[in-house]
Amino acid sequence: MGILLSKETRVVVQGITGNEGTFWTERMLAAGTNIAGGVTPGKGGTQVHGVPVYNTVQEVVEKHGAEASVIFVPPPFAKDATFEALEAGLKLIVLLVDGLPVQDALEVRTYAREVGAYVIGPNNPGMATIGEAMLGFIPVWLSYVYQPGNIGVIARSGSLINEVCSHIVAAGMGISTCIGLGGDPVPGTTLTEVLALFQQDEHTQGVVIIGEVGGSMEEDAADFMKVGGFTKPAVAFIAGRSAPPGKKMGHAGAIMTLGRGSVQSKESALSAAGVKIAQRPSEVGRLLKDIV
Amino acid sequence: MKLYEYEGKELFKKIGIPVPRGIMVTSAAAAGEAAAQLGTEVVIKSQILQGGRGKAGGIKFAATTGEAREAAAAILGSQLKAETVSKLLVEEKLAIARELYLAITIDAVKASPLIMASAAGGMDIEEVARETPERIVREAVPIFRGLLPFQARRVAYRLGLAGKEASAFTDILLKLYRVFRFYDAELVEINPLVVTDDGKMVAADAKVNIYDGALFRQIDFVKGPERYDNEREYRAARYGLGYVKLEGNIGVLCTGAGLTMTVLDLINYYGGKPANFLEFGGATYKNSYYAMQLVLEDPDVKVILINTFGLVARADVISQGLAQAIKELKPTQPIIASIRGTGEEEAREILRKEVGLEPYANVEEAVRAAVKLAGG
Numbered sequence: 001m002g003i004l005l006s007k008e009t010r011v012v013v014q015g016i017t018g019n020e021g022t023f024w025t026e027r028m029l030a031a032g033t034n035i036a037g038g039v040t041p042g043k044g045g046t047q048v049h050g051v052p053v054y055n056t057v058q059e060v061v062e063k064h065g066a067e068a069s070v071i072f073v074p075p076p077f078a079k080d081a082t083f084e085a086l087e088a089g090l091k092l093i094v095l096l097v098d099g100l101p102v103q104d105a106l107e108v109r110t111y112a113r114e115v116g117a118y119v120i121g122p123n124n125p126g127m128a129t130i131g132e133a134m135l136g137f138i139p140v141w142l143s144y145v146y147q148p149g150n151i152g153v154i155a156r157s158g159s160l161i162n163e164v165c166s167h168i169v170a171a172g173m174g175i176s177t178c179i180g181l182g183g184d185p186v187p188g189t190t191l192t193e194v195l196a197l198f199q200q201d202e203h204t205q206g207v208v209i210i211g212e213v214g215g216s217m218e219e220d221a222a223d224f225m226k227v228g229g230f231t232k233p234a235v236a237f238i239a240g241r242s243a244p245p246g247k248k249m250g251h252a253g254a255i256m257t258l259g260r261g262s263v264q265s266k267e268s269a270l271s272a273a274g275v276k277i278a279q280r281p282s283e284v285g286r287l288l289k290d291i292v
Numbered sequence: 293m294k295l296y297e298y299e300g301k302e303l304f305k306k307i308g309i310p311v312p313r314g315i316m317v318t319s320a321a322a323a324g325e326a327a328a329q330l331g332t333e334v335v336i337k338s339q340i341l342q343g344g345r346g347k348a349g350g351i352k353f354a355a356t357t358g359e360a361r362e363a364a365a366a367i368l369g370s371q372l373k374a375e376t377v378s379k380l381l382v383e384e385k386l387a388i389a390r391e392l393y394l395a396i397t398i399d400a401v402k403a404s405p406l407i408m409a410s411a412a413g414g415m416d417i418e419e420v421a422r423e424t425p426e427r428i429v430r431e432a433v434p435i436f437r438g439l440l441p442f443q444a445r446r447v448a449y450r451l452g453l454a455g456k457e458a459s460a461f462t463d464i465l466l467k468l469y470r471v472f473r474f475y476d477a478e479l480v481e482i483n484p485l486v487v488t489d490d491g492k493m494v495a496a497d498a499k500v501n502i503y504d505g506a507l508f509r510q511i512d513f514v515k516g517p518e519r520y521d522n523e524r525e526y527r528a529a530r531y532g533l534g535y536v537k538l539e540g541n542i543g544v545l546c547t548g549a550g551l552t553m554t555v556l557d558l559i560n561y562y563g564g565k566p567a568n569f570l571e572f573g574g575a576t577y578k579n580s581y582y583a584m585q586l587v588l589e590d591p592d593v594k595v596i597l598i599n600t601f602g603l604v605a606r607a608d609v610i611s612q613g614l615a616q617a618i619k620e621l622k623p624t625q626p627i628i629a630s631i632r633g634t635g636e637e638e639a640r641e642i643l644r645k646e647v648g649l650e651p652y653a654n655v656e657e658a659v660r661a662a663v664k665l666a667g668g
Contacts, residue, residue, distance in 0.1 A: 075508060101476050101506035102398060106435045109403040139602075139634050157550020162601040162633065163655065183549055184505075185478075186400045212550055215400055239553040242560045243569075247536050280558060282656055 001203035002129035002177030003152070003194070004092050004118060005068065009133060010036040012060045012090070014081045015072035016053055017043045024072065024137060025049050031134035031141070036064035057088040068092035070126065070135040078122065079104040086115055094135040095121035095188060105186040112188060119188030124180035125158030138178065149174015151288065152198040154191055155210035156181055156217075157239065163281045164210050164237060171285025173292070176204045183212070191221040195230040206233040206292035208284055209275070213240030214261045222269035233291040236270045237278040238263045293502045293515045296339045298381045300498030303475065307467045309482075310494045314383035323364030324357040326382035333385040336363045341519060342373035343499075344416075350377065353385060374521070386494060391484035392451065393417055394465065395499075396472045398479075399432055405472060407431040407439075407465070411451050413484035439469040460493040461485075475513075476506030524586055531582040533572050540565025542666050543593035543625070545583045547572060547600040547610065547633075551655075555599050558656060564663030567593045572610075580613030581620075588623050596625050597662040599655050602633030611639035615646035626665050630658035 013028070015021040016038025026049050029035060037052050037060035044055035060066045069085040071078065071093065078097040085093050095108070100122040112119040120127055126136010131148035138161065140146045145166045151173055155161045158180050165175055179194055181187045191209065198204045207230075211218040218238065224230055241263040267277050276287045295303075298316040305311055315326040316339070327334045338350035345351060350372045352363035360382065367377050391413035399406040409429045412420050420427055429450045433439045444465040448458040464485070472480045481499040488494060502510055520526040521537070528535030534549065542559055544566050546552035552571040559566045567590055572583040587593055600610055611631060618627070630652040631639045643649040652658040 075505065099505045099508070101509070102478055102503045103435075103473065103476055103506070106398065106403050106405070110435050113403075142634070155550070157548055157553075159546075159548020159551035159601050160554060163551055163554065185398065186403055190401075210550070212553060220401065239550050239557060242556045242566070243553060244536070244538070247569075280561065280656065281554060282654075 003197040003201050005129045005133050007032050007132040009068050010034050010066045012057055012066045012069040013038040014069055016040055016048050018072055021072035022048055028134055033133040036060055036066045057084050061088045070094040075099040082108050086111055086117055091117045093119045094126050095119055096136055098123045102185055109188050121182045121188055123184045124182030127179040129177045130175045147174035150176055150203055150205040152176050152204040152207040153178035154194050156183055156212045160210045164284055167282055167285040171289055191217040192224045195221055199230045209236040211238040211266055213243045213263055218266035219269045222273040225273035234275045235278055235284055235287045236275045237281055237284055238266045293504055294341045295500040297498050298339055300500040303471055304495055304498055309464050309467050312383040312386055312494055314381050317380050317382055320361045320365035323380055323382050324361035327357045327360035330384050334360055335383050335385050337381045338367050338372055338377040339379035339381055340372050340375040345372055348372050386486050387489040388486050389489050390487040393483050394485045395481035402432050404435055405433040407447055409447050409451055476503050476510055478503045528586055533583055536569040538566050538568050540567050541592050541594040542662050543567045543587035543596045545570050545587055545598045547602050551601055558659040562660055562663045564666050580610050581617040584617035588621055595662045595666045596627045598629040600631050606635045607631050607633045607639035608635035611642040615642055618647045628658050628662045630655050
C-alpha cells in the first residue's frame with residue numbers, strides 16, 4: 001500500500017560498492033526492500049550483502065526485471081547514472097545526491113517527463129512505504145518516528161520528515177508513504193505530482209505537507225487543490241519564516257526574493273485551498289486528528 | 293557564485309558580445325591613467341556584488357583624467373551595500389539612445405532556461421515585473437534543443453526591434469545563451485543593454501551568477517572570501533557547513549536545513565533571537581567540532597542550542613565530535629541539546645559521560661530552555 005514503492009518493487013542500487021551505498025544497502029534490506037541487484041561500473045560479478053553486482057543497469061533489468069533505482073553516486077556522475085536508469089526503462093528513481101548542478105537537474109527532470117518516470121530528489125533523504133520498503137536514508141527502524149498507517153507525508157527537507165513523523169506517531173496515527181522531494185531549486189518531482197498520486201491511493205486518507213521558504217511548489221499545489229486535483233484532508237507545516245530575504249538557508253532552493261516564496265505566501269495559498277496550517281511541528285498530530 | 297561586472301564582461305568579450313572599452317583598476321592613480329588611455333569621457337564603476345550601486349553613489353562620471361582620479365579616490369575604500377570597494381572599472385562613456393533589459397535564468401516549474409527581455413531597461417526589473425508585467429517578454433528554451441536563431445529573433449521582434457537592431461540583439465542573445473550553458477549559470481543578465489546614438493548595441497553591465505553546486509567542474513572560478521558577507525561564512529563553507537550570521541544571542545547548531553530553519557522559527561515563536569543559522573548536515577565527527585568553533589567565535593552568543601535528528605548523520609558520531617569540541621574549546625556559555633536519530637541512545641550516553649550534559653527529550657523543550665537562559 002502507499003504510492004510508487006512497495007515490498008514487491010524490484011530495485012537497483014547504483015553505486016552499491018561505495019561506502020554509503022554499502023552501508024545503506026544493509027539498512028534498506030533490513031527495511032524489507034526487494035533489492036534485485038547493484039551496479040558499479042567495473043565491479044560486475046562481485047556481491048554486496050548478498051546482492052549481485054553488475055556493470056550496467058541494463059543487465060539488472062534483463063536478468064531480474066528491475067523497476068526502480070536508488071542512486072548513491074557523487075555529483076560529477078549523478079546525471080549520467082540517472083540517465084542510465086531512465087534509458088533502461090526504470091520508472092522510479094531516487095536521486096539522493098547533494099550538489100547536482102542545476103542545469104543537470106533541468107535535463108534530468110525534462111528527460112524523466114519525456115519517458116514518463118518519476119525522479120525523486122535530488123538532495124533528499126529518499127522515500128519509504130512504511131512496513132514495506134525504504135530507498136535512501138530514512139531511519140524507518142525508529143519505532144517512535146515511523147509506524148505504518150494511512151497518512152501520506154511529503155517533505156522538502158529530510159530532517160523535518162523525522163521531526164514531523166514523530167508527532168504523527170505520537171498522536172496515534174501512522175504513515176503510508178513518506179517522500180522527500182529535496183531542497184534543490186529544480187526538483188525531479190514536484191509536490192503537485194505527488195499529491196496526484198496520493199489522491200489515487202485508496203489506502204492514504206490524509207496528507208501532511210512539510211514545505212519551506214523559497215520556490216513556488218506549495219503555491220502551485222494550492223492551485224491544484226482548488227481545481228479539484230487533490231481533495232483529501234491535509235495539514236501543512238512550512239519552515240523558514242525567520243529566514244532573512246536573499247540569504248541561502250542551507251538548501252539552494254530556500255531563498256526568498258521580494259515577497260515571492262515566503263512562508264506567509266505559501267500558508268495563505270494552502271489555507272485558502274482548505275489545508276490546515278500548523279505553526280509548529282508539534283501541532284501537526286492534533287490538527288490531523290481533527291480532520292482524518 | 294556571483295561574478296564582478298568586470299569578470300562577467302571578460303566572458304562576454306571572449307564570446308563576442310560587445311562591451312564598452314574598459315580597464316579594471318585598484319587605485320586612484322591607475323584610474324587616471326586608464327582615463328587617459330581610453331581618451332574619452334569615462335564612467336567609473338565600483339565593483340561590488342550587490343545591486344543598486346548607482347543609487348548608492350557607486351558610479352561616477354569624469355570628463356578629465358584629474359576628475360577620474362578624484363572620483364576613484366572618493367569611491368575606493370568606501371562602504372557600499374556593506375561591501376568595501378577595492379576595485380573599479382573605468383570605461384568609455386556611452387552615448388545612450390535607449391536601454392533594454394536581457395536576462396536568462398531558470399524556470400524551476402517548467403524545468404527550462406527562461407529568457408526575460410524588456411524594452412524598459414536600466415530600471416529595477418523586479419519593479420517592472422510587478423508594475424507592468426506586460427512589458428516583459430518571456431521565452432522558455434527547451435533544454436535539449438537549445439536556443440535556435442528563430443526563437444532569439446522572435447524575442448527581438450516581440451520587443452519591437454527591427455532591421456539591424458533586431459540582428460544585433462539576436463546575435464547577443466544567442467551568445468548570452470552560450471555563456472549561460474557553458475558556465476553553469478543560474479543567472480546571466482545585461483541591464484542595461486544599450487542602444488547607442490550611432491545604432492550599436494552594447495552590454496553596459498554584466499551580471500553572471502554561477503551555480504555553487506557546479507563549481508566542481510567550473511575550475512576557472514574559485515569562490516574566495518571576498519564573495520561572502522563575512523569571513524566566518526567563508527570558513528564555514530570551506531568546512532562544508534551552511535552558516536548565516538543573524539542578530540540574536542542564541543548560538544544554533546543543527547543538522548538538516550529544514551530542521552535548522554524550524555529551530556530558528558521556534559526560537560522566534562518563544563520570544564528569543566537566534567545568533568546564527570548553522571547546519572552541519574551529513575555530519576562527520578570533524579564537522580561538529582568546526583561547527584562548535586564557529587558558533588563560539590561569535591561574541592554575541594549567550595547560550596548554545598544543539599538540535600539533531602539525523603538521517604545520514606549518525607547521532608553517536610555527532611555527539612563524539614561535540615564532546616571533543618566542548619572539552620577542548622571549553623565554552624563558558626550554557627549548552628542545551630536535543631539529540632535524536634540513528635544511534636541516539638549511545639549519543640546521549642556520550643554527552644552524559646564525557647561532558648556531563650543531559651540532553652532534552654524534544655526540540656521544543658530544548659528551545660524553550662535556551663530562550664529562558666538567553667533572557668528572552
